[in-house]
Amino acid sequence: MPQLKVLAINGSPRAEGNTAHMLETVLGVCRAAGIETETVHVGGKPVRGCVACGACGAHIGRCATDDWVNELYPKMAAADAIILGSPTYFSDLTPELKAVIDRTGFIAGRDGKRFSRKVGAAVSAVRRAGGIHTLDSINHFFLINDMVVPGSSYWNMSLARELGDYERDAEGIRTMTRLGENVVWLLERLAK
Numbered sequence: 001m002p003q004l005k006v007l008a009i010n011g012s013p014r015a016e017g018n019t020a021h022m023l024e025t026v027l028g029v030c031r032a033a034g035i036e037t038e039t040v041h042v043g044g045k046p047v048r049g050c051v052a053c054g055a056c057g058a059h060i061g062r063c064a065t066d067d068w069v070n071e072l073y074p075k076m077a078a079a080d081a082i083i084l085g086s087p088t089y090f091s092d093l094t095p096e097l098k099a100v101i102d103r104t105g106f107i108a109g110r111d112g113k114r115f116s117r118k119v120g121a122a123v124s125a126v127r128r129a130g131g132i133h134t135l136d137s138i139n140h141f142f143l144i145n146d147m148v149v150p151g152s153s154y155w156n157m158s159l160a161r162e163l164g165d166y167e168r169d170a171e172g173i174r175t176m177t178r179l180g181e182n183v184v185w186l187l188e189r190l191a192k
């Protein structure tokens with residue numbers, strides 16, 4: 001079996017926040033199964049949305065706005081699974097992660113539908129409400145990109161506000177652990 005890779009992208013500006021630790025639970029399960037993992041923190045980076053120039057149709061694999069998204073895209077293209085994490089901000093994902101979605105979604109579409117049949121999963125930290133909407137927003141990206149989305153024992157959220165709250169959310173940890181198990185289960189079967 002080829003070496004499998006899972007890439008996590010954290011849309012929170014807090015690199016040691018709840019979303020980061022949720023992603024780390026998922027990745028820890030993957031590493032225990034021999035899967036290579038990497039996390040990229042995009043929260044806090046300068047947000048440049050898609051400018052609808054269409055240049056990704058001519059410059060395959062690249063965005064005309066030449067910034068950190070062009071460094072991130074090859075990692076996404078090389079991954080077998082992409083886990084996108086965001087805190088819930090006003091019932092939605094962060095603008096940094098939305099920029100990743102809009103720009104890499106277009107780049108991949110013009111690059112031979114590069115994300116097709118990769119595994120994709122969304123996770124969100126939420127103080128109280130709006131987490132489902134955040135997950136829905138992210139899942140749209142996976143579904144329109146022909147990706148395969150595993151579930152878990154609950155929606156992929158943690159009820160968490162302050163730093164460290166996720167570590168006190170036993171159900172959130174169980175949900176992330178099961179999500180990791182399902183990512184591994186699915187990747188191993190798709191690789192056969």
Ligand SMILES: Cc1cc2nc3c(=O)[nH]c(=O)nc-3n(C[C@H](O)[C@H](O)[C@H](O)COP(=O)(O)O)c2cc1C
Pocket residue numbers: 012013014016017018019020086087088089090091092125126127128129130131160161162163
């Ligand atoms: C700008 C902003 C907007 C937020 N909006 C919501 C919200 O709509 N619903 C909610 O339950 N929590 C909201 N929160 C709380 C965060 O989702 C929560 O603190 C989360 O744990 C942060 O994740 P992080 O530690 O990964 O940064 C908001 C926080 C910020 C800073």
